[in-house]
Amino acid sequence: MDDETPxxxxxxxxxxxxxxxxxxxxxxxxxxxxxxxxxxxxxxVRDWPVLDLGRQPDVSHERWRLKIGGMVAAPVTLDWAAFMxxxxxxxxxxxxxxxxxxxYDNDWTGVATRDxxxxxxxxxxxxFVLLHGYDGYTTNVPLADFAAPEALLAHGWQGQPLxxxxxxxxxxxxxxxxxWKSAKWVSGxxxxxxxxxxxxxxxxxxxxxxxWAEERYS
Ligand SMILES: Nc1nc2c(c(=O)[nH]1)N[C@H]1C(S)=C(S)[C@@H](COP(=O)(O)O)O[C@H]1N2
Ligand SMILES: [Mo]
Numbered sequence: 426m427d428d429e430t431p432x433x434x435x436x437x438x439x440x441x442x443x444x445x446x447x448x449x450x451x452x453x454x455x456x457x458x459x460x461x462x463x464x465x466x467x468x469x470v471r472d473w474p475v476l477d478l479g480r481q482p483d484v485s486h487e488r489w490r491l492k493i494g495g496m497v498a499a500p501v502t503l504d505w506a507a508f509m510x511x512x513x514x515x516x517x518x519x520x521x522x523x524x525x526x527x528x529y530d531n532d533w534t535g536v537a538t539r540d541x542x543x544x545x546x547x548x549x550x551x552x553f554v555l556l557h558g559y560d561g562y563t564t565n566v567p568l569a570d571f572a573a574p575e576a577l578l579a580h581g582w583q584g585q586p587l588x589x590x591x592x593x594x595x596x597x598x599x600x601x602x603x604x605w606k607s608a609k610w611v612s613g614x615x616x617x618x619x620x621x622x623x624x625x626x627x628x629x630x631x632x633x634x635x636x637w638a639e640e641r642y643s
Contacts, residue, residue, distance in 0.1 A: 462519070464636035467527040474526060475590045478624075482559040482610050489594050491578070493541060495616035496551035501544060508578075508595070511536045511544070516577050518600035521636040533598050534581030538571050541578065541614070550618045556597055556606075557613035564606050564623035566599060567633065568616065575600050578611060603634040603641070 463469060486505040494500035503511075514537040520528040547568065554571040556564050570576070576599045580587055587593035592609025599606050605625050626632055631640040 462529070463527055464521055465639055467521055467525055467636065470526045470528055473520075473528055473591070474522070474524075476522065476524070476604075477609060478560055478562060480560045481589055483589060484559050484594055484610060486594060491595065491611060491614070493545045493614045493616075495555075496548045496618055497616050498546040498548060499544065505594070508536065509580075512540050514540070514577055516575055516579075516598070516600075518575055518598065520600070520604050523603040523605055523630065523634070523641050531598075532583050533577055533579040534584075535577040535579035535595070535598070537574075538576040538578065538597075539574065542572055545616075547616055551616040553617045553620045555615040555617055555621050555623060556608035556611060557615065558592075558608045559610040559612045562608060562610075562624050564608050565621055565626055565632070566602065566606050567620075570599060570602055570606075570633070573599060573601055601635070603631075603636055605630060606634050 489505050489508075491503045491508060492501075493503070514535060516533045516535075516537075518531055518533065520526075520531055552568050554566050554568055556562075556566070576597070578595050579598045580593065580595050582588075582591065587596060592607075592611075595611050596609040597607045597611055620632065622632070626643070629642050631643050634640050
């Protein structure tokens with residue numbers, strides 16, 4: 426099909442180049458059959474428990490800023506209007522909390538982490554991400570997990586604005602890791618060359634937190 430090769434600057438070519446450059450983000454995750462939907466040691470809940478350090482910061486859209494920096498070519502501080510002007514993504518995913526509850530079918534609206542990474546352009550040395558919350562919370566994830574296709578910075582849940590108790594205006598959602606990695610009230614995204622433990626990780630939680638491997642504690 427060589428005669429169908431599109432010209433170098435066509436939209437398709439640019440997309441393909443983007444997909445190719447994203448190969449460094451492949452996590453090796455595989456689709457799981459339906460009957461294995463609940464990870465080991467988890468039970469299903471229908472409500473949505475609230476878990477945090479006991480401080481639920483009240484951050485208005487006016488005051489809200491998201492700083493993305495560290496090992497990136499183009500660091501940025503987004504205000505609410507700039508964040509909402511980015512491509513908006515809808516994602517349905519399950520929540521798995523290390524305290525053993527899971528909640529299925531959460532419909533998130535927000536900005537895909539990949540679109541944020543496209544904006545700031547991680548340097549080659551960037552390999553980890555430290556998330557910062559307005560409550561002082563921190564949590565660390567490998568860049569590959571942060572950049573997973575289902576990961577997003579969410580401002581909506583089930584068609585409504587994300588409530589303050591669940592991390593509004595904006596929280597991270599990384600559905601393939603335990604939920605403590607999904608920082609609420611996100612204020613900063615810091616790209617790092619070396620791993621740096623966050624709040625719970627310093628206190629004995631696992632560095633990565635894969636529910637399917639029961640990476641609960643270190
Ligand atoms: N900023 C911030 N994010 C946080 C936390 C926190 O204390 N502060 N707790 C984490 C933990 S331990 C869990 S289980 C989930 C809980 O999110 P939820 O309250 O929306 O269920 O948020 C995570 N993100
Ligand atoms: Mo948690």
